Amino acid sequence: MTTTALRTGFQRGLIELRHSFSTVQDLWGYFFPTVVFLVVMTLMKGSVIPGTTFSRGSMTLPSLIGASIGFNAMVNTMQQLTLEREDGTLLRAKALPHGMGGYLVGKIVLISGMTIAGIVLLIAPGLFLFDGLQVSAMTWVTLVWVLVLGLVATLPIGAVFGSLFENPRTTGVVMLPVMALVGTSGIFYPINALPEWVRGLAQVFPLYWLGLGMRSAFLPDAMAAVEIDGSWRTWETVGVLGAWAVAGLVLAPVVLRRMARRESGSSVAARREKALQRVPG
Structure with missing residues (x-):
């Protein structure tokens, strides 16, 4: 990939990100889930983690920050790729010199920026609303490396799924298992409360480790006692997320290249025709 493609992609991503901050629909997507999460966590403030005096709402905040990284990166990347295959954006990028490289850089910048914006919207009020959270220099260091x-671990997963689906409406098939993973990854309650086989399955996927990494950043060390092995397992977090990152970076380019080779004017026209047929007359 040339320097020109990197620069063009970066600029494109920033333009799309700024546009998302000025569009009512996109702003609704930023603020509505955040408000819902904050209300739910506020309602949980009166409940404590079993065996501790620590608020369930305070423990859920960093868990949600971690989960939002994986969820937003996977789902937004998948949806962006699928939608822009259907409307021909991807085909137009393919027609330009180094266009696909610039396109992918732009998507990385856009999705990363959207994810960071969502995290800021959770952290800013959350630090004032919930007690017991610890904030130090190491908090921000841990937040940055986990982020x-x-x-890197989850963006390629979204790219792979986005390459596999031609119809944006079929991406909902992926949403159900992702939501199930969120529910079984210790995000809303300690994972030790779940059956052993569920704990084992959750630890295979990035969402659990993202939540654990963020809890290690914001929660006092004593709260590690309610985690698996009574530890934050920092090196295991690095290892699992790193393994997903390597696998994704190897697989995603192969899948994306195959998808790009299949894109043509006739394929875009056929998808548009199917989309028009779905619109009620």
Whole structure:
């Protein structure tokens, strides 16, 4: 990939990100889920983690921050690729010199920016609303490395799924298992409360480790006692997220290249025709 493609892609991503901050629909997508999460966590403030005096709402905040990284990176990347295959954006990028490289850089910048914006919207009020959270220099160091490694681990997954689906409406098939993973990854309650086989399955996927990494950043060390092995397992977090990152970076380019080769004017026209047929007359 040339320097020109990188620069063009970066600029394109920033333009799309700024546009998302000025569009009512996109702003609704930023604020509505955040408000819902904050209300739910506020209602949980009166409940404590079993065996501790720590608020369930305070423990859920960093867990949701971690889960939002993986969820937003996977789902938004998948939806962007699928939608832009259907409307011909991807085909137009393919027609330009190094266009696909610039396109992918732009998507990485856009999705990363959207994810960071969502995290800021959770953290800013959350630090004032919930007690017991610890904030120090190491908090921000941990947040940054978990964020960066989490994005690298999950963005390629979204790209792979986005390459596999031609119809944006079929992406809902992926949403159900992702939501199930959120529910079984210790995001809303300690994972030790779940059956052993569920704990084992959750630890295979990035969402659990993203939540654990963020809990290690914001929660006091004593709260590690309610985690598996009574530890934050930092090196295991690095290892699992790193393994997903390597696998995704190897697989995603192969899948994306195959998808790009199949794109043509006739394929875009056929998808548009099917989309028009679905519109009620």
